[in-house]
Amino acid sequence: MSDTAIKFENISKQYRLGTIGTGTLSHDLNRWWTINVRGKEDPYLKVGQVNDREAKSTSDYVWALQDIDLEVKQGEVLGIIGNNGAGKSTLLKILSRVTNPSTGRILAHGRIASLLEVGTGFHPELTGRENIYMNGSIMGMSKTEITSKFDEIVEFAGVEKYIDTPVKRYSSGMTVRLGFAIAAHMEPEILVVDEVLAVGDAEFQKRAIGKMQDVSNYQGRTVLFVSHNMGAIEQLCSRAISLDKGKINLSGTTNDVINHYLKNNSIVEGKIIDSLKIHNHQITIESITINQSPNNIIVINPHENRLTVNIKGYLSEGKKMSLEIRFYDQLEHLQMLFSPGHLYENIKFFEKGQFEISETIVLPDSLTKNEFKLTIDVTRPNIEKLFSFRNSVKLICKGIQGYSGLEFPASNCGLLMLR
């Protein structure tokens, strides 16, 4: 026997768009006729688009997954990353047999358990105890297996006191913890995990990640792990794949794949003005520069801490306008906001005709070495957005340096070095 635990062969999944009604009946009849009477292949498997959300759809069918070939070794923890709609969850759903593939097949060894969403099948009227048995057997555990793990599950979930209370009285956190505890204590050869670590408090997340590490490291199980949390992927997985529009676009070591994913997801070099979105038709924009440069990659060297944004355009009607700039980090968390319109009282009024907005931001001089994505909006504060440049600028901050020229990366030091 080989040491391959799961083998995906040419897996594709097609979905139909729109609602089901009389319109779909003709397709069904046509399909039935072609397959059963004429003995040919499904005609609708030949059509279908790549699942691209930005493009307007021209076909009734899309491919959520296309030609996935993948082998997962015994005991391997495989991370799956990708944007929303890349097909990650569909892949796991097919593997856990919730839905079937349109083409291809999967071969696997051993029992598969999925944590697609914890607490599946909890009945609100049943007590915690009854639900442990119910949920455990839904996931394929036998009664004796559950009984032998019962105390461990209750202890891990931390619900001793409530075990004979109906689950509908539980807080949402307790429900989720109980669900995870049950799933984590079953012993499948293959564990499929989708985004569950995003629930619960920090303390519980730590325990959950620890439990998953145990499962893979000491018990030799195969784990497939989908998450947007790059930190968790990095910590848990030995190998990763990145999905994009239903296809595998990279497979390799976790670090390579994460870096590639982040790089691809970041801003490509260009002009800031190319990412302009206008929300008000009385405005035209002629130019935007940051520190006199129209380019969208800005480098801030140590001891430099000024950022001058200059926008020129034409107004067909007089307007009050103010600048708002948001600084996001690599994982899309908002870190800082610049908004003089909110901070100070008088918002500047611009007359009809040519206008020029110019603001200089004084960055704290103790920022650490960091990379930000900037979203630049011009608004009437709290009233309306006039135009914006979303995720338009990459700001590379060299950051404050130590006495010997030492750098302080944000991943170790946080946003600021304090004095």
Next chain:
Amino acid sequence: MSDINKEWDFIIEPKGSMFNLNLKEVWHYKDLLEMYIKRDIVTFYKQTLLGPLWFFIQPFFTTIVFMFVFGGLAGIPTDGIPQPLFYLSGICLWNYFSESLIKTSDTFYTNQAVFGKVYFPRLIVPLSVTISGLLKMLIQLFLFAGVYIYFLSKGASIEINRYAFLFPVLIFILAGLGLGFGIIISSMTTKYRDLKFLVAFAIQLWMYFTPVIYPLSVMEGNYKKYMWLIQANPLTAVLETFKYGFLGRGSFSWFALGYSVIFTFFILLLGTWIFNRVERSFMDVV
């Protein structure tokens, strides 16, 4: 192909094999079946004061109403069987069948949340509904037994005979037909729900084509022309045999019972086959 089957524990493919009914897998999940049955029974009377007593209240009052409407107002005879016994037996058996059918007929629709997240043989759910319904009916038959003993002590001319041993066969037919029709309907309504509207209404009409509120002899006397319709109904033999075996009235024929058994096998087989075809892909269309 067979080599691959030996090497791998399971294979996921677009379509399952044509004749695999997956019953082995259902057996593998028997603990889950037990849990579902327990859940159905236990949650039935949670947060009620009368608890399991509610199992009796519904057939009890229905019987009283039937006695009043069909026995009293309409004056339909009951073959000389005391009215409460006649109606109670009919109600218990018929309700079991109709409830099994109605509850199993929307299996996919009501369980899509669970089915969408985790895999187990979907047949477990309608099976559990049918079995928990059976337990409920058996409990209700205690009420029947109580009334039976009461009338026996009052000297009513009812007698139990050896045909009462056919009771398990009757149960099989009721359960099999309820489950079989139910899963056929549930499979056919995942994508186009039109049929669903028909079910509740059709089952109501069906009762009048089954000797629940009238004995077969009345039908034979008055509407001989339509007898074929009632004889084609596989449930007719169940009710008649039950009344014949436990109350000593009505009619019994091995032919009618045999027809019902064969009909049940056929519906069950067809139902399981259709259900297994649908369960693999229903999530995309439900």
